[in-house]
Amino acid sequence: MGKHTPLYDMHRRAGAKLTDFAGWDMPIHYGSQIEEHRQVRTNAGMFDVSHMLGIELTGPDVLPYLSHLLANDVARLTQAGKALYSCLLDEDGGVIDDLIVYFFSALHYRIVVNAGTAAKDLAWIERQAADFDIAITPRHDLAMIAVQGPQARERVWQAYPGTRAVSESLKPFFAAFDGDWLIARTGYTGEDGFELAVPASQAADVWAQLLAAGVAPCGLGCRDTLRLEAGMNLYGQDMDESVTPLESGLAWTVALSGERDFIGKAALLKQAPRRQLIGLMLLERGVLRSHQKVHTAHGDGEITSGSFSPTLEQGIALARLPAAVAAGDVVEVDIRGKEHPARVVKPPFVRNGKILVSI
């Protein structure tokens, strides 16, 4: 038996099909993954993401500490509640994890890290903290619910009218506290919405209230197809310690210029990336899958995340290909020993309900 989030009983009651995810028993779907996917693209769905870990970072040295720790530059965060996506790198520039950092004050930040890497991350960030006056507090007492979709915010306000005051003016990638809740306008689906971090003891009630407001429970299955359509990387699949963010479509998250030194910077500056992470659209009927080989005019590559896009009704993928391959090229994907043509495209495939790529 795996670990259970505070919402486990709610999932069982709703007839969720459960699967092991990084040691947690998590819902993969509640009936149809494709219906849940469409629900998020067109209306509102919610995900239990309580398996992810929030970590509070506090103390006088927290800014210099995070400036040393993270590839993105937290000094960019000047408004309370602003969030930033960043990689956590090792000395070789390999990706230990990707995370969101929320800025609350010069003395207080929160990071949210992946479930599968939480223990490794904690050990790493504690080791790096030796020379800094900071406190690191994992928040195992929090539950997290991502409410996503064009109607997501309205549904949250319908269920909890009191939250409207602090959250209505939030721009994307901003968060605000409402009592002991953190309401963040962030997500992993390519749609608008909120991520709610609430005390674990309230989680089941919040889930039930959102359900009553018409938010569809959604599993990790559609979370994966939604994030893939949105061109968002999945840690452990699209990147890990063996690759750098520059080879993972994440150059935009690495603040390389300027004086600031951070872990991994020297390694990233040493050589130009020879590979890139880019999108593929299958030109025939079918489904792309991770680890399928890709043959290009500039050498071979491999699909890191592949699936069937419910929005495009076509096989799509993220693939790590030689750097010389360009969007618009046609490459060949080896599917069960046969070559199938695919078009190279720049992700995202879909954002805010709209298709952004074409064959």
Place this chain on the structure above:
Amino acid sequence: MNVPANLKYAKSHEWARLEADGTVTVGITDHAQEALGDIVFVEPPEIGRKLTSGAECAVVESVKAASDIYAPVSGEVVAANQAAVDSPESVNQDAYGVWLFKVKPADSAKCAAELATLLDAAAYAEVAKNE
């Protein structure tokens, strides 16, 4: 669990039905479609291909995973269901109605022997339950 009594079943979750004309119709079971989830791609064997019982011959893919389909009997493929190819989700809706392909056995005695090695509904239900 929906396991019609008039069909024969492979442990690998195909169903087979001997037709009056001696051909055998093949599909995947309701348990299989349920386990796969939303089916988005069906690739039946090419017409004319000679199949050997127990060998891989087709693919059904859901959003989640690709699943190989094994020939329950030997013979030549004489039909592939274009409706399943065009609307893969119809296999989810009606796994026993939306067949995948039809096989014409070269030797009806051998075919009868192969069908006899398959499971009946009760035995298959037991296999599916224990997965």
